[in-house]
Amino acid sequence: MPQKICAFCFRPLDSLRIHSQEIWVHAPSQAVDDDHIPVPVDSAGRQTRRWCDFCNTDPAVGLLPVAGVISVMRCSVSMNQSWAVCAACQDLISADEWDGLIHRVAGKFAPPEAAQGVMGQSLLGELSRMIRQIRTQVTGPIEPIDGSKA
Numbered sequence: 001m002p003q004k005i006c007a008f009c010f011r012p013l014d015s016l017r018i019h020s021q022e023i024w025v026h027a028p029s030q031a032v033d034d035d036h037i038p039v040p041v042d043s044a045g046r047q048t049r050r051w052c053d054f055c056n057t058d059p060a061v062g063l064l065p066v067a068g069v070i071s072v073m074r075c076s077v078s079m080n081q082s083w084a085v086c087a088a089c090q091d092l093i094s095a096d097e098w099d100g101l102i103h104r105v106a107g108k109f110a111p112p113e114a115a116q117g118v119m120g121q122s123l124l125g126e127l128s129r130m131i132r133q134i135r136t137q138v139t140g141p142i143e144p145i146d147g148s149k150a
Contacts, residue, residue, distance in 0.1 A: 014027055052089055
């Protein structure tokens, strides 16, 4: 089954199931794309624009193959889909530095002082849980995107 991308911004879309209905959305971390409603189209034969699925850095240089369902805050956000990685996240994953990856991602989305509060700790816990789940479901090494070094 081809992956779905947005017809406007060419970014991969996430599939959510709500009341047995499949809905396609931009990744929550990619707020830059909130100026339009995603229009899902098959990615086959189309150029895809990728940012890192972990820290939102542009560009992504590789794809981390992940099997099974990955969930965030009780929603399935990835089902048997590869996760795009930037060079920095790729280095951390390749070095088996998953705690370092958690701290990198947390630092990108919340300043250190925000992480001290109850909400910050809750989000950090959820982020940590998600990344540890991804780690257990990785099925192989990072594959390069379009000739980049992975």
